[in-house]
Amino acid sequence: MLDVVTYIQRQLDPTLAYRYACRVGMCGSCAMTVNGAARWTCRTHVDKVVRNETLEIAPLKNLPVIRDLVVDMREFFDKWARAKGHFHGARTRNEGFEPVKPDSEDRKAVDAGIECIGCGVCYASCDVVSWNPEYLGPAALNRAWTLVKDARETGTLERLRAVAGDAGCHACHTHMSCSERCPKQISPTAGIAGLKRAVLKSALRGEL
Amino acid sequence: MSRRGETRLWIAQRASAAVLAVCVVVHLITIVYAVRGGLSGAEILARTRGNVAWFAFYSLFVLAVTIHAPIGLRAIFAEWLRWRGRSADVTLLIFAAALAWLGMRAVMGVFV
Numbered sequence: 001m002l003d004v005v006t007y008i009q010r011q012l013d014p015t016l017a018y019r020y021a022c023r024v025g026m027c028g029s030c031a032m033t034v035n036g037a038a039r040w041t042c043r044t045h046v047d048k049v050v051r052n053e054t055l056e057i058a059p060l061k062n063l064p065v066i067r068d069l070v071v072d073m074r075e076f077f078d079k080w081a082r083a084k085g086h087f088h089g090a091r092t093r094n095e096g097f098e099p100v101k102p103d104s105e106d107r108k109a110v111d112a113g114i115e116c117i118g119c120g121v122c123y124a125s126c127d128v129v130s131w132n133p134e135y136l137g138p139a140a141l142n143r144a145w146t147l148v149k150d151a152r153e154t155g156t157l158e159r160l161r162a163v164a165g166d167a168g169c170h171a172c173h174t175h176m177s178c179s180e181r182c183p184k185q186i187s188p189t190a191g192i193a194g195l196k197r198a199v200l201k202s203a204l205r206g207e208l
Numbered sequence: 209m210s211r212r213g214e215t216r217l218w219i220a221q222r223a224s225a226a227v228l229a230v231c232v233v234v235h236l237i238t239i240v241y242a243v244r245g246g247l248s249g250a251e252i253l254a255r256t257r258g259n260v261a262w263f264a265f266y267s268l269f270v271l272a273v274t275i276h277a278p279i280g281l282r283a284i285f286a287e288w289l290r291w292r293g294r295s296a297d298v299t300l301l302i303f304a305a306a307l308a309w310l311g312m313r314a315v316m317g318v319f320v
Binding site for chain 2: 128131132161164165166168170171173196199200203208
């Protein structure tokens with residue numbers, strides 16, 4: 001699909017604006033809507049998505065369009081910050097590594113969600129984002145979940161407060177479009193369900 | 209509404225859903241039993257009048273509906289109608305009160 005878009009720009013319409021970088025499914029910058037579904041264009045074969053000899057290429061949904069196929073990703077990444085998507089450890093560089101067992105349940109949960117590269121496919125596929133612009137979205141909540149399950153993390157309570165409520169994990173209706181479309185086979189829905197459980201426990205303890 | 213309040217609403221909706229799952233099954237079985245057994249209106253009233261267990265069960269059912277339905281409707285208001293905030297919440301409180309009143313009226317109608 002990315003070759004098709006490049007062909008259009010080079011041969012048919014040099015004014016066409018689109019975005020890509022690595023071309024091999026590592027950077028996530030070439031995500032677009034192809035025949036109605038958000039995908040990485042670089043990893044999508046035309047014969048897998050063409051319908052009735054027709055291809056419709058559009059910008060990602062749920063994000064403001066800058067021009068043609070290029071969307072403004074700022075709100076998407078700002079929501080990662082709002083979901084407290086940054087790591088806060090307790091140790092300094094002068095201390096040793098904190099041992100984390102790879103086969104521990106917490107680490108397995110982190111591994112299941114950690115490979116997100118922030119392409120925005122899940123965010124563009126989410127019905128709740130389209131209905132509730134304040135909703136943090138699958139990627140930001142998945143990031144929050146990987147930090148909640150990180151044994152080294154110290155800011156968990158603050159993070160649970162940030163992701164609770166109608167703009168956070170409780171808005172998810174488990175439609176699972178994010179999990180269906182994620183090119184990295186991550187299930188943000190599972191992470192969001194985990195956040196709901198974590199917030200519930202925290203609320204019952206009266207910490208929230 | 210605060211995030212704590214929204215979290216409480218979510219917990220209330222999940223808890224009431226768990227109650228409803230049991231209540232609806234019992235309710236359906238009761239209906240099928242009453243219809244198949246060919247019970248008359250008088251025979252049904254003879255079973256329900258003064259029956260405290262029956263009254264307690266259906267009061268719980270009404271309570272669960274009163275909690276569950278308005279919270280679900282709140283999400284529909286917000287997402288489909290973009291109706292959020294105090295006016296929506298007050299409307300939903302009135303809706304909850306109407307559900308409770310109509311439900312308990314029906315329960316009392318066959319208990320007393």
